[in-house]
Amino acid sequence: MLKINNLHAQIEDKKILNGINLNIKAGEIHAIMGPNGSGKSTLASVIAGKEDYEITKGEMLFNDNSIDELSAEERAHKGIFMSFQYPIEIPGVTITNFIKTAINETRKARGEKDMPASQMLKLLREKCSMLGIDRKFLSRSINDGFSGGEKKRNEIFQMAMLEPTLAILDETDSGLDIDALKIVASGVNKLKKKDNAVVIITHYQRLLDYIIPDYVHVLFDGKIVKSGKKDLAVELEKKGYDWIKEEINN
Amino acid sequence: MIDLKEKLLSSFIAFENQTNIDSYVHDIRSEAIKQFESIGFPNKKLENWKYTSLKNLLNTDYSVLPEINNVLEFKNIKKYLIDDIDSYKIIFVDGKYCSHLSETTHEGMDICILSAALTQSKYELIIENYFNKIALKDGITSLNTAFSNEGAFIHIPKNKFVEKPIQIIHFSTGNEASLMFQPRNMIVVDENSQVQIIERHQSLSENKVFTNSVTEIYADKKSIIDYYKIQNDNLQASLIDNTYINQQRNSTFSMHTFSFGNELVRNNLNISQNNEFIETTIKGVTIIGNKQHVDHNTLIQQNKPNCNSHQDYKGIYDNKSTGVFNGKIIVNKQAQKTNAFQSNNNVLLSDKATINAKPQLEIYADDVKCSHGCTVGQLDKNALFYLKSRGIPEKEATALLMYGFANNILKSVKIPEIKTRINHIIANKLGVKIGFNL
Numbered sequence: 001m002l003k004i005n006n007l008h009a010q011i012e013d014k015k016i017l018n019g020i021n022l023n024i025k026a027g028e029i030h031a032i033m034g035p036n037g038s039g040k041s042t043l044a045s046v047i048a049g050k051e052d053y054e055i056t057k058g059e060m061l062f063n064d065n066s067i068d069e070l071s072a073e074e075r076a077h078k079g080i081f082m083s084f085q086y087p088i089e090i091p092g093v094t095i096t097n098f099i100k101t102a103i104n105e106t107r108k109a110r111g112e113k114d115m116p117a118s119q120m121l122k123l124l125r126e127k128c129s130m131l132g133i134d135r136k137f138l139s140r141s142i143n144d145g146f147s148g149g150e151k152k153r154n155e156i157f158q159m160a161m162l163e164p165t166l167a168i169l170d171e172t173d174s175g176l177d178i179d180a181l182k183i184v185a186s187g188v189n190k191l192k193k194k195d196n197a198v199v200i201i202t203h204y205q206r207l208l209d210y211i212i213p214d215y216v217h218v219l220f221d222g223k224i225v226k227s228g229k230k231d232l233a234v235e236l237e238k239k240g241y242d243w244i245k246e247e248i249n250n
Numbered sequence: 251m252i253d254l255k256e257k258l259l260s261s262f263i264a265f266e267n268q269t270n271i272d273s274y275v276h277d278i279r280s281e282a283i284k285q286f287e288s289i290g291f292p293n294k295k296l297e298n299w300k301y302t303s304l305k306n307l308l309n310t311d312y313s314v315l316p317e318i319n320n321v322l323e324f325k326n327i328k329k330y331l332i333d334d335i336d337s338y339k340i341i342f343v344d345g346k347y348c349s350h351l352s353e354t355t356h357e358g359m360d361i362c363i364l365s366a367a368l369t370q371s372k373y374e375l376i377i378e379n380y381f382n383k384i385a386l387k388d389g390i391t392s393l394n395t396a397f398s399n400e401g402a403f404i405h406i407p408k409n410k411f412v413e414k415p416i417q418i419i420h421f422s423t424g425n426e427a428s429l430m431f432q433p434r435n436m437i438v439v440d441e442n443s444q445v446q447i448i449e450r451h452q453s454l455s456e457n458k459v460f461t462n463s464v465t466e467i468y469a470d471k472k473s474i475i476d477y478y479k480i481q482n483d484n485l486q487a488s489l490i491d492n493t494y495i496n497q498q499r500n501s502t503f504s505m506h507t508f509s510f511g512n513e514l515v516r517n518n519l520n521i522s523q524n525n526e527f528i529e530t531t532i533k534g535v536t537i538i539g540n541k542q543h544v545d546h547n548t549l550i551q552q553n554k555p556n557c558n559s560h561q562d563y564k565g566i567y568d569n570k571s572t573g574v575f576n577g578k579i580i581v582n583k584q585a586q587k588t589n590a591f592q593s594n595n596n597v598l599l600s601d602k603a604t605i606n607a608k609p610q611l612e613i614y615a616d617d618v619k620c621s622h623g624c625t626v627g628q629l630d631k632n633a634l635f636y637l638k639s640r641g642i643p644e645k646e647a648t649a650l651l652m653y654g655f656a657n658n659i660l661k662s663v664k665i666p667e668i669k670t671r672i673n674h675i676i677a678n679k680l681g682v683k684i685g686f687n688l
Contacts (some may be wrong), residue, residue: 048639052631088636098640101650108640121544141654144509158640 001026001063001197002047002166004219008057009046016042022088024166024197030202031200031208031233034219035056035093035241040201041085043219049075062166068073076102077109078197079165083155083172090142096124096153101163111234127160131187133169163191168199173207185210205237218244254308255290258393259283262316265397275368275398278382282395288430289389296551301574302516302607306564307488310458312430313316314397316344320423324351324455330452331417335667337448338416340402341377344423345431347400361416364434367403376405380438384494385466386520391492394464396436400467406473408418415446415665420463422487424455435465437475446665453487464601465493471525476664480624481512482675485540492518499525506663507534509544510679517550521559523585528557530535535656537674539568539599547576548651552585561592564656566601575624592622597655599648620622650682 001023009017016039024030034040046053047060049072060067068115069074090098101137103249104114115123128135131153143151152172159167169188188211192198206217208230218226220241225248226232236244268277291308292299322343323603331339338361342350347363360373367373368381371380382398384389402418416417420433431451439445453459468477481489489512497503509515521530536544565573575594590613596605609624629651638649653676665667677683 050635071644072635072638073641073643073647078496082639084636084639088630088633090633090636090651090654092657093650097644098637098650101646102637102642103641105643105646109641109643162640218560 003061004058005061006058007046007055009042009053009055011042011053016053016057016222017046020222020224021216021226024199026165026197027194028215029110029192029198029200029211029213029215031202031216032219033202033216033233033236035105036203039222041170044168044199044201047075048072048080066213069224073105074109076162077106081164081167082164083152083159083161083167083169085171085174087143087146087151087155089144089146091144093142094139095142095157096138099124099158102158102162123161127157130160130190131157132183133157140164142230149177149180152176152184153187155182156184156212160191165196167191167196168201170201171203173202173204181207181240182210206234208233220244220248252311252463254310255410257312258314258397259287262349262396265399266410269399270369273368274374274378274429277395279398280467282382282387282392285387285392286389286396291389295402298576299546301572301576302514302543305361307460307514310428310460310461312428312458314430316429316431319454320344321420322348322351322423326420327419327452330419330421330450332415332448332665332667332671337414339368340416340418342400342420342433344401344429344434345433359407359410360403360413362506364397364401364403364436367436368399373403376438380466380468381436382497383466384462384468385492386494390462390490390518391464394432394462394492396451397601398464401434401436401463403435404437404445404447406439406445408440409608410443412441412443412445415448418447418449419460420451420459420523422451422453422459424453424459428458430460430462433461433463433625435463437465437467438580439467439469439473439475441454441470442472444541446476446477448480448665448668449485450480450686451489456486458482459487460589461485461487461489461527462585463491464490464493467493467495467503469495469497469503470639472500473498474502478665478668479507479517480503480671481507481515482510484511485513485542488514488520488609490513490516493520494568494626495521497512497521497523497525497528499532500527502529502571503566504531504662505533506659507532507546508675509534509536509600510538510675514543516545517547519546521548522558523550523552523554523559523586526554526556530557530559532559532561533659533662534563534565535571535659536563536565536567537652537656538566538571538573540571542571543573544571545574545576547574548578550579550590552579552581552588552590554584555586555588557585558589561594562595562659564659566592566599566603566652566655567595567605568599569595570602570641572603573605574593575605575607575609577608578612579620579622581611581613581615581618581620581671583614586617587617588615588620590618590620594624595655596626597652599629645680646682649677649682652680
């Protein structure tokens with residue numbers, strides 16, 4: 001589904017990604033871990049199409065087509081979704097308004113008609129109850145005055161509404177208490193299907209107790225330095241990242 | 251080319267010949283034309299006119315006493331009305347009252363026209379008590395006073411809740427090359443009465459139009475007035491809107507000004523709180539582009555204790571447009587225990603757009619709560635990326651952000667149909683087809 005070959009990216013003159021290789025197939029869950037400043041969030045933003053970053057080398061293929069030149073909205077139309085580490089507050093725009101616009105613009109780009117209002121309403125209700133969200137939440141402004149947990153839950157709600165093929169969850173667990181974490185994780189698990197994939201970016205192994213990854217990668221200094229299965233995450237949690245740094249240096 | 255000031259001065263005699271020179275108003279007009287003769291039009295040397303030049307506007311040969319009276323039908327004007335609500339309508343075409351398009355009343359209140367009020371003896375007292383009492387004697391207002399003859403006349407007596415909003419619309423058809431209009435509205439709302447008013451000036455031709463409008467509003471004890479100005483005229487039309495409001499004890503006045511159109515707009519909004527427990531709210535949304543220019547020059551004078559004022563103006567400026575926010579709130583020495591809040595936020599969408607913002611609070615009392623804030627910024631790039639990452643294209647994402655920015659002002663609009671209309675105008679203005687009003 002997503003194939004990243006030798007990806008180098010920088011912001012202004014600062015090199016952040018130094019040759020990423022990653023192959024994600026439908027039905028898989030990948031976890032990307034790594035210390036602060038290793039490039040995890042940059043990788044997520046580059047896949048989602050944030051224009052601040054410049055790709056200097058390598059390529060990203062989504063279902064065998066290059067997405068390097070596509071705008072963020074075009075990538076979204078192809079089914080790429082990123083849950084933000086710090087969701088943006090947009091006062092004055094309601095969640096319903098936002099979601100409705102997002103869904104219909106995506107449908108328009110795919111040559112489909114607007115979703116009928118009744119179907120939209122049904123979908124909104126369905127996803128709200130799935131994530132245990134009060135429907136009053138829909139008429140609130142996007143993330144405006146939301147708690148950390150509410151913001152993250154709102155991200156997963158958007159994911160549920162948009163049903164992406166590839167979802168990248170950028171530190172969705174940070175700032176969540178254990179109850180909120182469980183709700184978010186169960187939401188992600190319910191959305192997981194055979195034909196979609198999830199990339200979880202996280203510092204800690206905690207979230208991976210609830211969403212079990214097929215592969216775990218360690219990002220360090222803009223490169224994937226180690227890949228393994230679920231037990232790699234457990235090992236990282238126990239030992240920290242220093243042993244990996246040593247391994248690289250040797 | 252003949253100088254506009256000279257032309258106006260020499261036209262005054264012809265204008266006065268059409269009216270009754272024995273009337274009370276004749277003396278006021280004669281005084282006003284002298285005042286205009288000595289002061290003239292404002293120029294950029296005046297502090298309050300520093301950022302707005304009338305040079306281009308005045309450099310046009312206007313027909314200043316348009317004779318024509320084109321016949322308009324309802325279908326010609328429908329789209330400029332809020333036509334999905336039951337309302338009173340006072341419609342003028344080229345400065346003349348148009349009875350077949352209007353819906354006025356004299357039943358228990360007067361919702362009619364100034365020319366009638368100025369000439370009929372039953373209105374003598376109210377004219378003598380209220381006409382030209384709070385309008386300033388500056389050049390531009392004096393000019394209007396000198397030529398004042400027609401406009402809306404609204405008198406709501408005591409304890410009256412006016413159920414239908416009143417729409418005042420001044421149309422110009424501009425068959426002659428260029429036209430100048432000087433409408434004069436007078437609104438008196440007596441004790442414990444309530445009214446909603448929508449005002450609009452609309453040109454129906456592509457010719458140049460210059461409107462110099464004056465409105466005087468008296469809000470008596472416990473009265474509640476909601477006033478809406480929709481300024482969405484075509485790019486050949488310019489408007490100087492002078493509005494004076496006198497508020498009495500326990501009165502509530504709110505003004506929403508929506509500025510989207512016109513080549514040049516100058517709003518002189520002048521509010522005086524003359525007793526205790528008064529509420530004043532003035533809000534504005536300005537969205538302009540091209541080479542448009544909109545200037546909000548507002549003054550709230552808090553003269554007495556225990557009053558509140560709340561000002562919130564938001565502006566979005568694209569292309570080479572220029573905006574001015576010159577908002578002043580004066581809290582006088584006597585005005586203890588008052589609250590005054592002023593906020594002005596601006597977004598520049600282009601490198602060539604300009605906003606000159608000058609928020610001012612002058613406080614002479616010591617036991618007050620006052621604040622003001624002013625921002626000038628650009629679109630939040632992170633917010634834009636957030637929306638785009640959900641599949642919303644750049645143009646629509648920009649529109650959503652702009653709409654969200656302006657939305658706070660729309661919240662306090664009490665007539666839902668106005669909200670819907672403004673939403674449509676904003677969507678049009680931003681070039682998107684999004685149903686905002688969810």
